[in-house]
Amino acid sequence: MTRHTRILMSCIYWAFALYLLLPLALMMLMGFKDARFIGFPITSWTLDWYIGVFADRQVMFTFGYSTLIAILSTAIALVVGTWIAVTLTGRAFFGRAVILGLTLLPAVIPGVISAIAFRIYARVLGIEPGMWAIIWSHAVHNVPFVVLVVMARLSTLPRSQAEAARDLGADPLVVFFRITMPYLTPAMIGAGVFCMLLSFDDFVRSYFLGGYDPTLPVLIFAKLRSGMSPEVNAISTVVLVLTAVLGIWAERSMRRIKKQANR
Amino acid sequence: MxxxxxxxxxxxxxxxxxxxxxxxxxxxxxxxxxxxxxxxxxxxxxxxxxxxxxxxxxxxxxxxxxxxxxxxxxxxxxxxxxxxxxxxxxxxxxxxxxxxxxxxxxxxxxxxxxxxxxxxxxxxxxxxxxxxxxxxxxxxxxxxxxxxxxxxxxxxxxxxxxxxxxxxxxxxxxxxxxxxxxxxxxxxxxxxxxxxxxxxxxxxxxxxxxxxxxxxxxxxxxxxxxxxxxxxxxxxxFIGETNLLEATFRGIEGDAAVIDWLGNPLRCNPAGQGFAPGAAVTASVRPERIAVSADRPATENAVEARIVTSIFKGSRYLLELAVNGTRVSAYADSPVAADQGASVWLGWSRSSISLIGD
Missing domain, CATH: 3.40.50.300 (P-loop containing nucleotide triphosphate hydrolases)
Incomplete structure (x- = not known):
């Protein structure tokens, strides 16, 4: 690579980074504006909007509600997804490709369509709109991501690991819990955090399947309809910071565990 | 065992x-x-x-x-x-x-x-x-x-x-x-x-x-x-290095089996498998079992050869030799006759030969 291309490449990179980060920076900045409306110029600054976020009981309740939905739907997706991944990675059997295809389908169906389908299905099954309906739809949507991540990890597990355990007297169940599961831990942490973020972020499914209590994205949407105020910016910034911290923590701990387990 | x-x-x-x-x-x-x-x-x-x-x-x-x-x-x-x-x-x-x-x-x-x-x-x-x-x-x-x-x-x-x-x-x-x-x-x-x-x-x-x-x-x-x-x-x-000599079975003479290798009669232990006179046999002779000397040795089997190359291997010399144009390897402890082209004698006992049918 010549010097010119290198400079050009780094310019393009920084331009792209700026393009991505500028709106986020603006959003954070507006949360400090001491006025009811968003926009420049900012004549005076305040922390009131941020303090308001933590003082607002509805926002705090909704935050907890969304977190609970994220945790429960992720737990279900992890169990089901790992189960499917392990089944599909074992011996070849008839219909394996079909099962894999069906498993991955929820990831590619447009959100609105799957949300409507869930709504209809929930009515047929008699599931009330509300927390469990949302958890159910999030879990189904997240299973494909768990399957993909866990299968990728599983494909790097040497066959001799399970064989050595069998050789030393373990039956298949013991092999799974004492050898396979520990090996999959980093993949499951990664997939889990990703699922939690997907669930926390989801608007369409939560909107269509929600009951009286809104999830955080639905609440923000409702607030936006009554006009853009710096309050929304403050809420969004808090969410952004928390999710970024969670994401970075997951990435780091995944790398640490993998390093241990890879030799 | x-x-x-x-x-x-x-x-x-x-x-x-x-x-x-x-x-x-x-x-x-x-x-x-x-x-x-x-x-x-x-x-x-x-x-x-x-x-x-x-x-x-x-x-x-x-x-x-x-x-x-x-x-x-x-x-x-x-x-x-x-x-x-x-x-x-x-x-x-x-x-x-x-x-x-x-x-x-x-x-x-x-x-x-x-x-x-x-x-x-x-x-x-x-x-x-x-x-x-x-x-x-x-x-x-x-x-x-x-x-x-x-x-x-x-x-x-x-x-x-x-x-x-x-x-x-x-x-x-x-x-x-x-x-x-x-x-x-x-x-x-x-x-x-x-x-x-x-x-x-x-x-x-x-x-x-x-x-x-x-x-x-x-x-x-x-x-x-x-x-x-x-x-x-x-x-x-597969096991070790060896010289495989393509020979013809001549017959049993006394207590030894005799094979003909490039016009040289070689005496070996009679193998369990009986060969018909005139049958093609392969004789395996390990290089370290071959003694190299300047004069004709007293061993049962002696063949004249020419040195092609001599390679120093630390503890001994690996000699590449030619017997009527056929390559044979052997080891020598000292560079006795390490001159290229020099004529030497190779000698080995009958127990050093094992006969393999093809």
Whole structure:
């Protein structure tokens, strides 16, 4: 690579980074504006909007509600997804490709369509709109991501690991819990955090399947309809910071565990 | 070789194929307890398949596996009293040395105290006491190999299976570990079933070597038998270096069999297999069995040769010679006649020749 291309490449990179980060920076900045409306110029600054976020009981309740939905739907997706991944990675059997295809389908169906389908299905099954309906739809949507991540990890597990355990007297169940599961831990942490973020972020499914209590994205949407105020910016910034911290923590701990387990 | 007790393992008429490839043809074999048996052969000869069938990781198409008098052909690996040392060791990466060794003992349902006692015993035996709390990624190759051995020995198996466990070690460490492994085998007095493609390794450690080729046993015998009396061209070429002399069988004269090689009559021990006069035979003569001298030697067989090259090998000289245009190699202790083109005499006794039918 010549010097010119290198400079050009780094310019393009920084331009792209700026393009991505500028709106986020603006959003954070507006949360400090001491006025009811968003926009420049900012004549005076305040922390009131941020303090308001933590003082607002509805926002705090909704935050907890969304977190609970994220945790429960992720737990279900992890169990089901790992189960499917392990089944599909074992011996070849008839219909394996079909099962894999069906498993991955929820990831590619447009959100609105799957949300409507869930709504209809929930009515047929008699599931009330509300927390469990949302958890159910999030879990189904997240299973494909768990399957993909866990299968990728599983494909790097040497066959001799399970064989050595069998050789030393373990039956298949013991092999799974004492050898396979520990090996999959980093993949499951990664997939889990990703699922939690997907669930926390989801608007369409939560909107269509929600009951009286809104999830955080639905609440923000409702607030936006009554006009853009710096309050929304403050809420969004808090969410952004928390999710970024969670994401970075997951990435780091995944790398640490993998390093241990890879030799 | 003495047969110590009843066989610990019997392979009876085992055939195994993978798709169209036949990995094993009708194999029959017995392994005595306390015996160090090596399966030697090139890759794809069926040696690893035999090992995996003994361990229970593959099911034979036909035939039976008998362990200590019990037919185990249908039993899964966890219900067979044999343990395996894997080629990549397959140590559990998330467990310390102690936990790795304890794995098989815990599954046997031993008490905590009995497990600890067994671990301490093995750690002392295999010099692992200082590494019990380390994980595999904190161990060297040689240490990992010993942990794998300790883990496999821990449940006190009737037989130990070793699948090329020295392949990952560097050359220097390898020689050391070979001797160590042989000593461990003697002290535990268990049957070791060792698989390798390295003939030197096989010669160093084994009580008995089974040479395999294309799913069949080529020869089964002690290292000395295989080295000095190879049953086939394949065995002669696979084990050590040798000169294969293409000769014609002339007949029995007195107590010796005489063959004709490039117009030189050579006297050898009469082989078990009878050759018809005029039949083509191959005679295997090991280079180190050939004496090189300036004058005609007093040995039974003497042939005149010309030196082509002389290569200094440290402890001795490797000579490449020509006998009527045919290449022969031999060793010399000192550069007696190292001049290129010099004429020398090669001599060897009749017991240095082994006849192989083609």
């Amino acid at each position: 003495t047969q110590r007790t009843d066989p610990v393992a019997r392979i009876e008429g085992v055939t195994k194929s993978f798709g169209k490839t036949i990995a094993l043809h009708q194999m029959n074999l017995q392994i005595a307890s306390g015996e160090f048996v090596t399966f030697l052969g090139p890759s794809g000869c069926g040696k690893s398949t035999t090992l995996r069938i003994l361990g229970g990781f593959e099911t034979p198409d036909t035939g039976r596996i008998i362990l200590n008098g019990q037919d185990v052909t249908a039993l899964p690996p966890n219900r067979r009293k044999v343990n395996m040392v894997f080629q990549d060791y397959a140590l559990f990466p998330h467990m310390t040395t102690r936990r790795n060794i304890a794995f098989g003992l815990e599954l046997k349902g031993l008490s905590r105290r009995a497990i600890d006692a067994r671990i301490d015993e093995l750690a002392a035996f295999l010099q692992l006491a200082d590494y019990l709390d380390r994980r595999p990624d904190q161990l060297s190759g040689g240490q990992r190999q010993r942990v794998a051995l300790a883990r496999a020995l821990a449940p006190d198996p009737e037989m130990l299976l070793l699948d090329e466990p020295l392949g990952a070690l560097d050359a220097k460490l390898r020689t050391q570990v070979q001797i160590e492994l042989k000593n461990i085998q003697r002290r535990t007095n268990k049957a070791f079933f060792f698989v390798t493609h390295d003939q030197e390794e096989a010669l160093t450690m084994s009580d008995r070597i089974v040479v395999m080729n294309q799913g069949r046993i080529e020869q089964d015998g002690t290292p000395e038998e295989l080295y000095f009396r190879p049953a086939s061209r394949f065995v002669a070429e």
